[in-house]
Amino acid sequence: MIALFEYMFYNLDGDIMKRIIFHIDVNNAFLSWSAVKLLSEGYKIDIRQIPSIIGGDESSRHGIVLAKSPVAKKYGIKTAETIYSARKKCPNLKVFSPNMEYYRLMSKKMIDHISNYSPDLEQFSIDECFLDLTGTTYLYDDILDLAYKIKDEIFEKFGFTVNIGIGNNKLCAKMASDFEKPNKVHTLFENEIESKMWPLPIEDLFMVGEKTAIKLKKMGFYTIGDVAKCDCKRLIKEFKSFGNTIYEMANGIDNSIVDSTISQSKSISVSLTLDKDTDDIELLKKVLLHQVDEVGRALRKKKLYTTIVAITFKTSEFISFSKQCSTDLPINSNNAIYDKVISLLYKSWNFEKIRNIGVRISGFTNKRVTQTSLFEDGNKEVDDEKIQSVLDSIKDKYGSNIINPASLIDKE
Template sequence: MDGKEKLIFHVDVNSAFLSFEAVYRLQHGATVDLRDIPSAVAGAQATRHGIILAKSGPTKKYGVRTGEPTWEAKRKCPHLVTVSPNYALYMCCHHAMVELLRKFSDRVQVFSVDECFMDMAGMPGADQPMELADKIRKRIKNELGFTVSIGISTNKLLAKMGSEFKKPDAVSTLFPWEIAEKMWPLPVEDLYMVGRATSFKLRKMGIDTIGALANCDLEILKYKFKSWGKLLWDYANGIENSEVSPPGRELVKGIGNSTTVHFDVEDRETAHQVLLSLAETVGMRLRFGGRHCRVIAVSIKRAEDLISYSHQLKIQSPIDSTAAIYEYCKKLFDEAWDGKPIRHLGVRVSDLSTADHVQLSMFEKDWEKQKKIDRTVDQIRMRFGPGTIVRSNFIRSGLAPLEGGLSDDASYPVMTSIL
């Protein structure tokens, strides 16, 4: 803004979950490095969570993709070694990396569990960006044991695109004057924010590369894609100027919890039970964050065709109690459910407010008594662990009393359309 040249780094952990896992195992006496063999982090198939969450380099060669069902991956790669995810470990690695990065800049933006932006303008060594990035890369490798790819540029978008160029364990630049040479020849789906649907439409228009998109008539894009068109065109031309947001926390807009139940849910009571376990976690996270919500939503995924639908409700006065959330969830579910077997259920709250003073509407139930119960339960769970208090109706249900994690990974801001 003040005419000073910007310098942004994007740091991306290579095969994050798998690398974290590999390092941990080596530190605990493993003789094989998971990164050197066909391996993957995958959910448990028995509970129908069986998809590939991260894969090693050798696995990549078999054409295995992240997000693909484990059985399919094993068909492509019969000797695939799979390990279960360990989110607590990933958060440890994440924190360790952020801590290290903060030694190089006071402006580090956590972007996800494995990605950070760094504003390096004016930092020591910033006059030699390649050398500086290399120093960071080496320190992470030596001290933390995993490798990263770093992209260097003058804005976040270009830095992020740049970090894709060379991996693992590498530093690349994508300065504005390198866009035409380095970014424009790439297939259009390599551009950040061009997903399946957009890529399909662009290809149908004859736009196959990022360069073709960049040189397309902006008016045509705006006509076809509305506000998306402008964003796509800007990104293809390397235009993006958001700040590396400071460590201060951006407030989360919504809190959700959903689960694929390990059997098909075919009756209302069981569905309610699952909703309760989801509402418990959502409620706790809401209260730990000192927030209340005004919108409650339930989502349902059908077993037969995996199609999801949802139902939501906006209420007058903000709530944060588990019992209140659960009551609304039951109502929403009963109104929305088509009666067909369910694979997946979700609870999500939004329109959040800070909990300072909450006004009670005359027309809605007084949840004050429930709030005291919640608070007590929360305290006990915090002191003695989440499993110490379980609602009696869960004991013989075969369902987890608290669905979803309470780890603080969800509290990290996720990437949005505006970087």
């Protein structure tokens, strides 16, 4: 058992400590959730225990395997292969249709439960989230015990298992949750990177897909450690800026924050309090441009479009006001958002000195449904086009609102 204090280091000012991040990931989400639903309806067999798959429309040639049981896996069935080919490998295979509405419900229940432990929760996909416990660890005697508690509670309450990875950043937490499945808790703290992560094959590194792995092997890098110890310039020469990202990830470096604003609310906003009051319009425009880039990137990361753009102000007396407008069509480009913001600026600002300015976007829509992250789960060779066609066929069958990004799930 690892004692908590080993991972809470305060500096001499008493204000810096290592972060404690959990990555919570549902094991085999679609199949598990379908199993739970079937059992609740009186189905006698737990489909997690038999050769079974969740598959897209079997009658169409594009029907593919979205999730497979461990037994189906033993037959050599792979995610994203056609149901037709999966049946050839295992003639008594049971095929079940996905039920996105139920998956979203399970996802919401789990996220609501986990959010009891920290407000800093970022939903990463329908079945994964990050939880930042840095500021709350004093509440818990042992962080590992807490992880086991959360894991077991989810099983007892909802009937499905999760893996929990713990690290000092999101990358390490995510790598750790992937170590051994199902129903496990793993740590990958800074001082464990060399022993636990470096021996792994390079394709196990987050964001390293098949094509990148092949290139890295040609360069003589077979393990994550090989990349971590190499001359970063070689990677940059081959992969441009992504080379630097690979190098940092191999060394367990990731400074991104657990961003609860993106996943928990139905708006994305950013604001800045200026050093002093200003009526310098050029300065304000520059600030707004930067802010539009921030909210725009957050939006596109979620593969969403916005339909409502707002500008927010605070005067030196801290009187707040804002003005918003609807867009004609859903937009997600910086240019389109910036145009709206600037026209709002001219419409609503009377050139009095202001202290704080911000941008807020809301009214999100997934004009095009492309949440491929649902399928990332251990399937690096997933064929995006096939998945897109499966998603389309699900939409055709159940209506276009059936698949929504997790960020649109209502928070009560």
